């Protein structure tokens with residue numbers, strides 16, 4: 017059962033709240049238990065047609081010829097849609113925020129790059145008739161060597177998966193083939209460590225498997241627009257993506273969504289809407305395009321696989337003094353959101369621990385697998401799995417209790433993170449202490465008394481000399497404080513701090529502080 | 545083209561309809577046929593049904609037990625006389641699948657399915673078939689070996705000699721409990737006469753393309769007391785003559801590794 | 816024409832429709848009758864979102880050939896309310912937070928009803944078994960199992 021530990025950090029919180037900390041009924045619960053919540057597929061439209069998509073049977077092949085002549089004549093077929101019918105048949109999801117190059121067609125034209133890639137869409141009176149027509153489409157494939165392993169994909173002479181990125185890596189800011197993190201001198205620290213542990217971790221792709229599969233229904237509306245019922249988790253993102261691919265202003269569409277039958281990140285890729293709407297545009301009729309379960313598993317994008325190498329230096333007393341990370345994210349055949357996952361991952365290194373020397377290189381790699389996408393903490397979850405496995409092994413190596421080992425190395429308020437930001441509102445120590453208590457795991461008194469609020473900062477706030485740095489780093493982080501910071505929320509315990517020193521001249525032009533730009537601060541400069 | 549459905553109240557007529565058309569498929573409980581249709585299997589153009597009462601009959605009173613092909617697993621579970629078959633029946637699907645899936649359909653169910661058939665194989669079952677040339681009985685073993693060529697024949701029932709319940713053992717290894725496809729399935733009928741096994745029959749599922757007898761295991765058991773040495777010898781022979789495949793639930797290698805372990809547990813009566 | 820006439824009881828009401836050969840009961844209920852409470856999650860029997868009761872027994876409507884329910888009684892989530900009153904299971908699901916996205920909920924409730932109709936005071940293990948053909952990807956099964964048990968004991972208390 018849920019237990020809120022309000023005794024911890026009690027002085028930092030106003031507990032006089034109406035909702036937080038109390039059980040509140042979901043507003044959609046009555047609809048759920050009566051079966052009246054309306055999902056996208058619960059719309060029955062007059063004269064609705066059904067769309068099915070012919071998918072690649074090969075992981076990598078040239079398409080020599082696609083012959084739909086016989087399928088066109090098949091009973092019940094209203095329209096066959098090919099790549100040439102898609103107004104802008106190349107897109108990348110994050111192009112909406114000017115990030116990355118268009119690299120993915122809605123329908124494959126000259127090449128297929130993963131098994132399950134859409135080639136031809138068929139709109140027919142019934143699903144059965146669409147399937148019958150599908151069997152009559154002739155695709156002449158010329159199979160190409162495929163690459164399924166991230167490190168193989170980076171070797172010289174590896175098959176080029178996606179010609180937009182000929183090195184099989186995503187290119188950041190038109191220059192960099194990976195994301196780097198440098199803090200201190202990890203190599204030197206490793207040389208002086210009492211123990212060094214290097215390990216390899218491999219994650220599998222994970223399918224979200226929402227109980228409702230991806231799908232949409234698109235129909236001409238009464239006002240010349242199109243109404244689109246969709247399973248999307250990202251309504252306006254899907255709307256804008258569809259508008260871009262179909263090359264129409266976004267006010268052409270009225271997207272209706274909101275009630276999603278499970279998403280977990282697997283319904284942000286706009287997998288069905290553009291073709292479904294195009295079907296409605298080309299036939300003038302409502303069109304329904306719903307993935308079957310096998311399609312959802314094969315074609316629906318999973319959480320990407322990641323391969324992670326960790327090399328850590330640890331001292332006999334349990335302090336981690338260096339962490340070197342090399343990781344490869346398997347983006348599959350197209351970028352989707354993996355480029356962003358890599359950025360998130362690097363921003364998360366080296367995990368919630370104060371380590372004075374951190375070195376990270378993370379690559380977004382293209383292979384002939386189903387394109388990966390968002391899933392619950394993507395970019396971070398798999399890395400955390402690797403890091404926490406590693407933490408157990410390191411604790412073992414130095415003969416320490418694994419919980420105490422984590423407490424010893426955890427961020428404390430005022431510590432310097434590898435990104436040169438001060439750690440604030442830390443709570444890992446308290447979490448470990450409560451976890452130990454709950455699992456009746458004995459911690460030594462000294463560790464039970466440790467606190468995120470004690471012993472941080474000072475020497476731990478220093479930014480070490482980092483080889484290869486061109487610009488001297490400021491000693492204090494240039495960052496805003498907000499009212500949610502612990503230091504301001506507890507005025508009685510602490511004298512007010514000095515205002516932070518004025519930031520040194522910023523490396524980039526000052527940017528307004530709305531959401532989009534904060535997002536861009538992750539990515540660096542924006543075009544536009 | 546929509547599917548054509550032909551329903552018959554008489555099994556003979558259904559059999560005739562079935563054998564007259566190559567693209568016709570018999571519909572039992574439909575748990576596999578409807579699934580194929582839903583996935584867009586356009587090779588099924590005609591569905592044949594039979595509502596013949598004879599096919600839903602269970603006769604467990606005589607020296608032979610006869611179960612109609614249309615009997616569902618839920619019906620088996622409701623039948624006290626068939627208590628020894630409750631474990632295999634309960635190991636299939638969730639409650640809805642047990643309310644729908646039939647004994648006849650299970651004979652055709654591909655890996656990872658066909659658990660009930662593994663049990664029937666260990667019971668030395670016979671299959672009653674109605675084909676275009678009239679009816680005949682066929683040992684289940686033989687039926688399964690030629691299963692791919694049985695298209696067009698209608699199974700009316702299965703039957704097997706009545707047994708003492710405690711001589712029958714069944715074990716299904718699945719990754720998901722209480723429901724899940726079989727990693728491997730094991731069934732054994734071990735009649736004991738004056739302390740020795742006489743007429744051992746052991747069947748394995750998911751260890752070959754169709755459920756198969758483990759003849760080497762049977763030989764290791766035959767004429768012996770079911771003691772530790774016998775069990776060890778049987779377990780050591782578990783992979784002999786098997787040809788498991790890889791699927792999403794397990795690899796062939798894994799199946800070979802574990803089949804002896806689970807056979808040992810089955811024989812020594814461990815949970 | 817190849818349409819097949821089909822008549823059955825739907826939540827206590829006689830209905831008559833015409834279906835194409837091969838149509839499954841899920842499509843018949845949703846597209847021809849307009850009862851959207853059973854959901855499509857797989858069409859393969861794997862998820863249970865389409866669960867309905869046929870003559871009181873739990874069935875997967877996606878794997879049921881529509882014609883096979885001729886003359887029989889089909890009950891869906893749309894039929895379990897008692898007038899304006901929620902069914903005890905519906906109330907218990909609400910009170911126990913037994914749904915998140917709600918997509919599995921119609922099937923879960925029908926599987927639970929099939930159990931309680933025949934076994935009003937099930938054990939926890941019996942509840943687990945009864946919903947074992949129903950997948951919930953969001954909520955976790957604990958709240959669902961608790962809800963079914965709560966509905967069972969609630970029923971006893973009020974009886």
Ligand SMILES: Cc1cc2nc3c(=O)[nH]c(=O)nc-3n(C[C@H](O)[C@H](O)[C@H](O)COP(=O)(O)OP(=O)(O)OC[C@H]3O[C@@H](n4cnc5c(N)ncnc54)[C@H](O)[C@@H]3O)c2cc1C
Nearest residue numbers: 572573574575576577637645646648649652658659699860
């Ligand atoms: C979610 C789910 C879980 C499942 N779990 C299991 C499991 O754990 N173990 C297991 O063994 N199976 C399982 N199955 C598979 C299946 O339900 C069973 O094997 C069942 O016994 C099949 O019977 P049916 O009557 O539904 O077959 P149908 O779908 O009606 O038919 C299957 C095949 O057999 C043929 N056939 C059926 N009856 C006859 C007959 N009398 N004569 C000639 N041919 C016939 C059909 O033409 C068809 O080719 C599962 C299925 C699903 C959907």
Ligand code: FES
Nearest residue numbers: 856858860863877
């Ligand atoms: S839709 Fe019927 S079981 Fe999933």
Ligand code: FES
Nearest residue numbers: 915916951952953
């Ligand atoms: S609540 Fe989403 S699947 Fe159960």
